[in-house]
Amino acid sequence: MTVPATSRQTRTFEDRADALAHFFLRAGEAPRLLAYDDAVGCPLDQGLAAIEWTGAVGILAQDDLIHAARLGADAAAAVVERKDADQRVFIYFGPRMDAPPADPYEGTLLYDEPGVRAYIFAQRVHAIAHFLRATHGLGAVISMLGRRAPELRHIRRWLQAVFAEPAGETTSTQMLAGWFATSGTGVLFLPRQPDQPYTYCEIGVDI
Template identity: 90%
Template sequence: MTLPATSRQTRTFEDRADALAHFFLRAGEAPRLLAYDDTVGCPLDQALGAIEWTAAVGILAQDDLIHAARLGSDASAAVVERKDGDQRVFIYFGPRMDAPPADPYEGTLLYDEPGVRAYIFAQRVHAIAHFLRATLGLGTVVSMLGRRAPELRHIRRWLQAVFTEPPGENSSTQMLAGWFATGGSGVLFLPRQPDAPYTYCEVGIDL
């Protein structure tokens, strides 16, 4: 089976409002992730490596919906939506917390393995709340302003396409916002320096 060709478009914006307006225009109804702290963004340097590792060891599944994520060089964490029988549940994956609140009363311990602990929640709000307590929101993205969260399979596929070319001199790898759909994806990056432009990169199936 021959894979379809991938198109690529890159635009820069001097103004933050113009950059975000273009992002939301291009995103349409597609699932998206937005940086919790829009002055810091989410570093994508370790993103592909973290995604490949968690998929390889069976922590994350390709059809998981990503509601929140932190991809750091020291530790990663995520909240995913997954089908469990006839219902949907929300699972937090992350490192152990030595200080309170280590064990959320709203969730149930799913498993506790070296380097990772998982809790299962019936409601999204409780899973996101624990995620933000554990990460303090530093370098995180959260699924917001959309009807559903993006699928891991689409994030994995399109981030690989985005990073087939190195970022430009003025572009960073700090994601401010990203949308991920079956046919394509768009990522808005923060400036590398305060006076540098915002960079929007869009990749998709070249029909």
């Protein structure tokens, strides 16, 4: 099987508004993830490792739609949309919590294993609410302002391409926003230092 050639474009922006305007212009209707806390972003350098191990142990599937994710050095959590028989359901995966409020009345316990607990929800809003209650939104991204959530297969493929080249000395790995489609991706990174620019990286299949 021949792997399609890809092209990479990188732009920097001094102004946050200009950076976000360019991001949304380039994203078009593509599914996207936005940082819950736009001052902190999401650490993408830890994202690939989390995607790989959750896929390897069977927690996440390649055709899952990612509605929310939190990637950290010590733990990860996610809300995915998955087909169950003839309906779509939303599943929260995350670390076990001992506090009583951690058991949502809107969801059903799917499984409870060492280090991870999963709940299944009929409605997205309840799954996202539990996700934010469990993670406090720290280092999290949420699928917003789009018609559908991005597929895990596209996130995995294009993040590998984004990090195929080492980041520059002034480029951070904290994602402010990212869109992920079949034909490409665009990721907007926060500045590493307050006086440094925002960096937008876009990679796509050459047609």
